[in-house]
Amino acid sequence: MDALDVARWQFGVTTVYHFLFVPLTIGLSVLVAILQTLWHRTGNERYLKLTKFYGKLFLINFAMGVVTGIVQEFQFGMNWSDYSRFVGDIFGAPLAIEALVAFFLESTFIGLWIFGWDRLPKRLHLASIWAAAIGTNLSAYFILAANSFMQNPVGYTINPETGRAELTDFVAVLTNKVALITFPHTLAGSFLVAGSLVVTVGLWHVMRNRDSADTSAYRFATTFGAWVVMVSTALVLITGDIQGKIMTQVQPMKMAAAEGLYTTESPASFSVLTIGSLDGSREIFALKIPYLLSYLGTGDPDGTVQGINDLQAQYASQYGAGSYTPIIPVTYWSFRFMIGFGLAAAAIALLVLWAQRKGRTPTSRWLLRAGLILPVLPLLANSFGWIFTEMGRQPWIVFGEMLTRDGVSRSVSLAEVLTSFTAFTLIYAALAVIEFKLLVRYAKAGVPDLTPAPEPDDTDDDAERPLAFAY
Structure with a gap:
C-alpha cells in the first residue's frame, strides 16, 4: 500500500458519502417547490403542510451535503496536486461558475425561503424556492461538465512547454456530449431518490396513523411520490440507453x-x-x-x-x-447493481400504487417493510452508478491524457494521507448518525399543525415569555 492507493480510497469514500446527499437535495428541492405551487394555486392546506414537512427534510439534507461537499474541493489541492496543475485551467472554470453563480443563487434563495414565511408576498416566496431549486440543478450541471471532461476531453490543447491542458473552447466543455446526457440521467436518478423518500414517509404515516386528521395529506404524498418514482425510472432507462451508446463511442x-x-x-x-x-x-x-x-x-x-x-x-x-x-469484477457488478437496485425501487413504488388504488388503505406489513427500505435502493443505484463511471475509466484520471498514478501529489506521504483518510472517515461516520437521526425524528413528527397560536396577553411580562424559533 502506498500514498496513491490511500488517496484513491479517500477520494472514493468521501465522494460516495457526499453523493448520498446530492440526489436527494436535487430532487427534493423541485418536489417541495411543486408542493408549494399546488398550495399557491389551490389554497388547499394539505399542500402547505406537506411543503413545510418535506421542506424541513430537504433543509436537513442540504446542510449535510454542503458540509461534506467542501472536503471534495480541498482534496484536489492536497492529494491530487499534479492532476490539479495539469487540468486546472479547464476544470477550474465550471467549478468556479458553480460556486459563484449556482451555489450562491441556491443558498441566497433558500435563506429567503426559510425566513420569508409570512414576511414575503406569496408569489415572491414561491419564486424563492423555485430559484433555489434551479440553482441546485445548475450546480449539478457545472460539476458534471467538469467530470465529463475527465471522461471525454474536449475544448483544450496541451501546452508542450508546461505540459498542462489549456482551455481553448469553453462552450465545447459545457456542451460535451457526455455532459449533455449525463446531466438528465443524473437528474432522473435524483428524482428517483427524492420520490422514494416521499413515498416512504407518506406510506409510514398512512399505515401507522390511519385515523389521523392528516391522512389525506399523507395519502397524496404517497401517491405523488410513487408516480415520481415510476416516471423517473422510465427517464433513467431512456437516458441510460443513450448514455451507453455515447460511452461505447468515447470509452x-x-x-x-x-x-x-x-x-x-x-x-x-x-x-x-x-x-x-x-x-x-x-x-x-x-x-x-x-x-x-x-x-x-x-x-x-x-x-x-x-x-x-x-x-x-x-x-x-x-x-x-x-x-x-479496469478491475473487471468491480465494473461488471457495479453496473448490474446500479440497474438492479433502481428497478427494485420502481417495483416497490408500483406495489404501493396498487395497494392504494381506488382509495384503499395499504395493510400489508411486508409492503411497509419494503417501503422503509425503498429510499436506500435508489441511493445504492446512484452510488454504484458513479463507482462504475469512475472505476470504468481507470487507469486514466483524464481519459487518454493522464494516468491516475500521475495525478497524485508527490510531496504527500503515506502517513499524511492515511491520517486524513482516517479522520474524514470517523467524522463522516458521526455525521451519518446525526443525519439519520434528524431525518427519522422529523419524519416521524409528521406534518406541522397550522393552527394559529393564541394572541399573547398584553398584561404578561415580556421577560417571562420563552424564546421560540418556528419554521
Whole structure:
C-alpha cells in the first residue's frame, strides 16, 4: 500500500458519502417547490403542510451535503496536486461558475425561503424556492461538465512547454456530449431518490396513523411520490440507453468491462452473468441475451462491440506498455447493481400504487417493510452508478491524457494521507448518525399543525415569555 492507493480510497469514500446527499437535495428541492405551487394555486392546506414537512427534510439534507461537499474541493489541492496543475485551467472554470453563480443563487434563495414565511408576498416566496431549486440543478450541471471532461476531453490543447491542458473552447466543455446526457440521467436518478423518500414517509404515516386528521395529506404524498418514482425510472432507462451508446463511442473499454466482454463480437450478447478467469483475461462461463449488447452499445442489433483483450492491445500500442484494463469484477457488478437496485425501487413504488388504488388503505406489513427500505435502493443505484463511471475509466484520471498514478501529489506521504483518510472517515461516520437521526425524528413528527397560536396577553411580562424559533 502506498500514498496513491490511500488517496484513491479517500477520494472514493468521501465522494460516495457526499453523493448520498446530492440526489436527494436535487430532487427534493423541485418536489417541495411543486408542493408549494399546488398550495399557491389551490389554497388547499394539505399542500402547505406537506411543503413545510418535506421542506424541513430537504433543509436537513442540504446542510449535510454542503458540509461534506467542501472536503471534495480541498482534496484536489492536497492529494491530487499534479492532476490539479495539469487540468486546472479547464476544470477550474465550471467549478468556479458553480460556486459563484449556482451555489450562491441556491443558498441566497433558500435563506429567503426559510425566513420569508409570512414576511414575503406569496408569489415572491414561491419564486424563492423555485430559484433555489434551479440553482441546485445548475450546480449539478457545472460539476458534471467538469467530470465529463475527465471522461471525454474536449475544448483544450496541451501546452508542450508546461505540459498542462489549456482551455481553448469553453462552450465545447459545457456542451460535451457526455455532459449533455449525463446531466438528465443524473437528474432522473435524483428524482428517483427524492420520490422514494416521499413515498416512504407518506406510506409510514398512512399505515401507522390511519385515523389521523392528516391522512389525506399523507395519502397524496404517497401517491405523488410513487408516480415520481415510476416516471423517473422510465427517464433513467431512456437516458441510460443513450448514455451507453455515447460511452461505447468515447470509452469502448468501459462498455466492454461493464459486460465482461473479452473478445470483439458482432453481434454481441448482453451478459446476465459472466464468470471469468482470475487474471481477468478470458471468459469461463456466461449467461447471455443475444443481440442486446450490440443494440445497447451501437443502436444496431448486429453492431460490433470491441472486447477487452483487443482494446488492451490497441491501447498498449497507442499509449505505451502497461495495463489499460479496469478491475473487471468491480465494473461488471457495479453496473448490474446500479440497474438492479433502481428497478427494485420502481417495483416497490408500483406495489404501493396498487395497494392504494381506488382509495384503499395499504395493510400489508411486508409492503411497509419494503417501503422503509425503498429510499436506500435508489441511493445504492446512484452510488454504484458513479463507482462504475469512475472505476470504468481507470487507469486514466483524464481519459487518454493522464494516468491516475500521475495525478497524485508527490510531496504527500503515506502517513499524511492515511491520517486524513482516517479522520474524514470517523467524522463522516458521526455525521451519518446525526443525519439519520434528524431525518427519522422529523419524519416521524409528521406534518406541522397550522393552527394559529393564541394572541399573547398584553398584561404578561415580556421577560417571562420563552424564546421560540418556528419554521
